[in-house]
Amino acid sequence: MKLSRELADFEDRLGHQFKTPDLLVRALTHSSISSKTRPDNQRLEFLGDRVLGLVMAEALFEADRQASEGQLAPRFNALVRKEACAEVARQIDIGVVLKLGRSEMMSGGRRKEALLADAMEAVIAAVYQDAGFEAAKVVVKTLWGDRVERVDEDSRDSKTALQEWAQARGQKPPTYTEIARSGPDHAPIFTIEVMLSSGETATAEAPSKRQAEQTAAKDLLSTLETSK
CATH class of the missing domain: 3.30.160.20 (Double Stranded RNA Binding Domain)
Known part of the structure; x- marks a missing residue:
């Protein structure tokens, strides 16, 4: 399968070229347009949430070896919560390439925080399935950038x-x-x-x-x- 110019540009923003492009298409397909021949991204979202969690847990563990579990937990939550995922999704313009049903498009689906966050997690899972954990870790750490270093500010309730x-x-x-x-x-x-x-x-x-x-x-x- 050859990706459209739009999706190829998205690969550049994401920082990963897919060996199996179908994975990317599925990760960007919302349930509002799915069918038997076009699966949605919900299963990938489930997997991506776990991959993201492991990457962030490991990053926090390595960044502060003196931190207690009580200190690490709120930092972790700040990095993996829906708001953080949606923020990163906007950073790479996931909304532009989301595949949505007409009703979802008409209701502003490309800007909805929940849809953006879910798609971001699904894309992480797609990278993981396409190239393995190390590739997914590189993508996540690159996209999340310095958020790990400044997470104390973000994790404060x-x-x-x-x-x-x-x-x-x-x-x-x-x-x-x-x-x-x-x-x-x-x-x-x-x-x-x-x-x-x-x-x-x-x-x-x-x-x-x-x-x-x-x-x-x-x-x-x-x-x-x-x-x-």
Whole structure:
């Protein structure tokens, strides 16, 4: 099978040339367009999640040989969670080459975080099946880049940290309020405001309430720590 120019360009962005191109096509095929002759990427997604997990666990283990399991676990979760996978997927424009059914395309599927993350995991599995674990490890470590080195910042649960900050000062837990929602129903943007009982506030926008709350909490913490 000869890949289209579009998929060949994607191989360049991915950093892997497939000996079995069908694997790449399958990894990019969403269930909305699958059939008996065109399998979707769900099984590959399952495998890719495990391959990614092993690569990241090994990378973290090697990067900090003094870290305890309790320190490694949140770092690991930050590197393999859906948000991280979707971020990497956007970095290499997976959305452009996703194979979607018409309804999924019309509802903004190429931008949906869950679809992008699932496809990223499936592509990792496709590389693994095409060329083995070492090849998959090279691709993952290259794409994830310096995220392993800066993972402490990413693994910090900002909502928990802000609540601890407030409680340590005798305050009530922070409150989170959705103050705006924009964009179409299939791709909404939420604006969340976080407020402390002492009056400090911060707002943030994101495609999900959870992400907006985390970002707002992070921004408020940054402001509070800067003003010490």
